[in-house]
Amino acid sequence: MQTVSKQGARTGRLIGAIAVVTGGGKGVGRAISLELAAEGADVAVVSHSDVAAAEQVAGEIRELGRRAVAVKADITDRESVEGMIGTVCDALGTLDVLVNNAGYTAHGPLEQLSEADWDAVFAVNAKGTFLCSVAAARRMIPAGRGSIVNIAGASAHRSYPFAGGYGPAKAAVVNLTRQMSLEWAKHGIRVNGVSPGPIREAGSGWETREPELAEEVRRLPLRQAADPVDVARAVAFLASPHAASTTGHMLLVDGGGVNTWYLAPQDYAEGGG
Numbered sequence: 102m103q104t105v106s107k108q109g110a111r112t113g114r115l116i117g118a119i120a121v122v123t124g125g126g127k128g129v130g131r132a133i134s135l136e137l138a139a140e141g142a143d144v145a146v147v148s149h150s151d152v153a154a155a156e157q158v159a160g161e162i163r164e165l166g167r168r169a170v171a172v173k174a175d176i177t178d179r180e181s182v183e184g185m186i187g188t189v190c191d192a193l194g195t196l197d198v199l200v201n202n203a204g205y206t207a208h209g210p211l212e213q214l215s216e217a218d219w220d221a222v223f224a225v226n227a228k229g230t231f232l233c234s235v236a237a238a239r240r241m242i243p244a245g246r247g248s249i250v251n252i253a254g255a256s257a258h259r260s261y262p263f264a265g266g267y268g269p270a271k272a273a274v275v276n277l278t279r280q281m282s283l284e285w286a287k288h289g290i291r292v293n294g295v296s297p298g299p300i301r302e303a304g305s306g307w308e309t310r311e312p313e314l315a316e317e318v319r320r321l322p323l324r325q326a327a328d329p330v331d332v333a334r335a336v337a338f339l340a341s342p343h344a345a346s347t348t349g350h351m352l353l354v355d356g357g358g359v360n361t362w363y364l365a366p367q368d369y370a371e372g373g374g
């Protein structure tokens with residue numbers, strides 16, 4: 102079978118689009134920002150504490166020949182979010198795509214989890230997605246078009262011990278995705294999401310640093326963590342006209358994990374399990 106390069110051929114399916122990526126300066130958000138730009142979009146890279154990282158990614162996007170701005174915002178604060186969306190529209194033009202990627206987690210046994218940790222996880226993942234989406238939709242509604250992609254997680258679809266409020270907050274993102282898709286369909290706005298399982302950069306040596314996660318990943322049907330580019334490509338598809346008839350959908354990028362429990366490698370042998 103032919104191996105598809107991680108660089109891959111681009112389709113230009115987002116040429117002319119203006120996109121905002123929250124948490125776009127690092128990790129998965131960086132991969133999403135660069136993938137949208139590679140597909141032709143101009144991109145606003147939103148950061149909270151690490152402005153330098155967002156500036157760096159904006160510079161990489163400009164080197165690709167697209168326009169880019171780095172914008173600082175706290176997505177848990179309505180005034181900050183509305184200021185950020187206004188700044189982006191002033192700098193780049195009418196917004197076409199919002200990617201709610203910024204996330205936060207605080208692990209621990211539920212009976213020991215502080216109220217502050219519970220609130221912080223819901224504030225970034227659930228409230229942040231709500232505030233950014235509403236601010237973007239208010240700009241998209243008069244234009245009669247737009248696409249929003251929310252990053253949830255496999256944790257929204259199944260539960261893990263000691264994940265704190267993360268799974269519940271991501272489950273809220275899944276339900277909010279459906280609700281927004283219903284309310285805004287009449288305005289030509291599609292709202293979808295991506296639920297990744299473990300995401301690690303292939304070839305970065307993470308397996309040595311995180312042996313317990315590596316063992317879990319070996320028990321996934323596809324036996325691999327998603328590369329950030331895998332998530333970014335799923336986002337680019339959902340954001341683009343290639344997904345013109347898709348709304349309210351969560352695309353799993355999880356190596357098949359949600360469809361089963363963690364199996365031992367021998368369970369995949371014929372007759373196993």
Ligand SMILES: NC(=O)c1ccc[n+]([C@@H]2O[C@H](COP(=O)([O-])OP(=O)(O)OC[C@H]3O[C@@H](n4cnc5c(N)ncnc54)[C@H](OP(=O)(O)O)[C@@H]3O)[C@@H](O)[C@H]2O)c1
Pocket residue numbers: 123124125126127128129130147148149150151152174175176177201202203204205225252253254255296297298299300301
């Ligand atoms: N990594 C995984 O294995 C995995 C698996 C499933 C789902 N996910 C989800 O995928 C997304 C990206 O994951 P990641 O691992 O790349 O995340 P990450 O490296 O932890 O980065 C989180 C990002 O969120 C931003 N952020 C946090 N609080 C914010 C706030 N109040 N306002 C604005 N931005 C804020 C941070 O910006 P600053 O750095 O500027 O503060 C940062 O860029 C998240 O939604 C995560 O839950 C990740």
